[in-house]
Amino acid sequence: MERLRGRVHQLEEVRARQAKKIADLKSDVDHTEVEVSQRLMQSDGAVQTLSNDLRSVRSALDDMSRRERQLLDLRQVVARMLGLDIANVAIPDYEIIARLEKLVANQGLVHVPHPPVQPSHRSWAGQQVQEAAFRPPFDDSKIVYRNGSPTRRYRYASPSPSLRKKDNRSY
Numbered sequence: 509m510e511r512l513r514g515r516v517h518q519l520e521e522v523r524a525r526q527a528k529k530i531a532d533l534k535s536d537v538d539h540t541e542v543e544v545s546q547r548l549m550q551s552d553g554a555v556q557t558l559s560n561d562l563r564s565v566r567s568a569l570d571d572m573s574r575r576e577r578q579l580l581d582l583r584q585v586v587a588r589m590l591g592l593d594i595a596n597v598a599i600p601d602y603e604i605i606a607r608l609e610k611l612v613a614n615q616g617l618v619h620v621p622h623p624p625v626q627p628s629h630r631s632w633a634g635q636q637v638q639e640a641a642f643r644p645p646f647d648d649s650k651i652v653y654r655n656g657s658p659t660r661r662y663r664y665a666s667p668s669p670s671l672r673k674k675d676n677r678s679y
Contacts, residue, residue: 583604587594590607594600 583600584594586608587597587600587604590604590611592600592603592607594603597603
């Protein structure tokens, strides 16, 4: 009987240890579940944020693509109006600007010169590609009208020598 009591006591200790281990494991599982759910919520938030960012970037890209197409269409129209075939021109923007400057000069406007455009060379797929360097936007305030009015087209007065500017750019 004593032996049985000793055996029962041992089994109760084993049961207590096992119950403690089970409680610890349940606690670990609960803690892990909480961590996993927090990480899942964080990752869901990150995915939502990235999805919103991606949507806005795609929208901006679509807008930029549309604007680029509009600018290319405008360049083609202006080139056609100036008698240029931009498919056969090495630097289309440069040629368009040069023709526009000549046209403006012939229409009675004297343009205050700006720094010359220097073409830049880039190598792409083994070919030399030339592009016009960045040129500041056209500023109307730098135009001096010969007759004082941008809308008056007749009776151009000859500009005074001080208004005549030579374009010293080398093309």
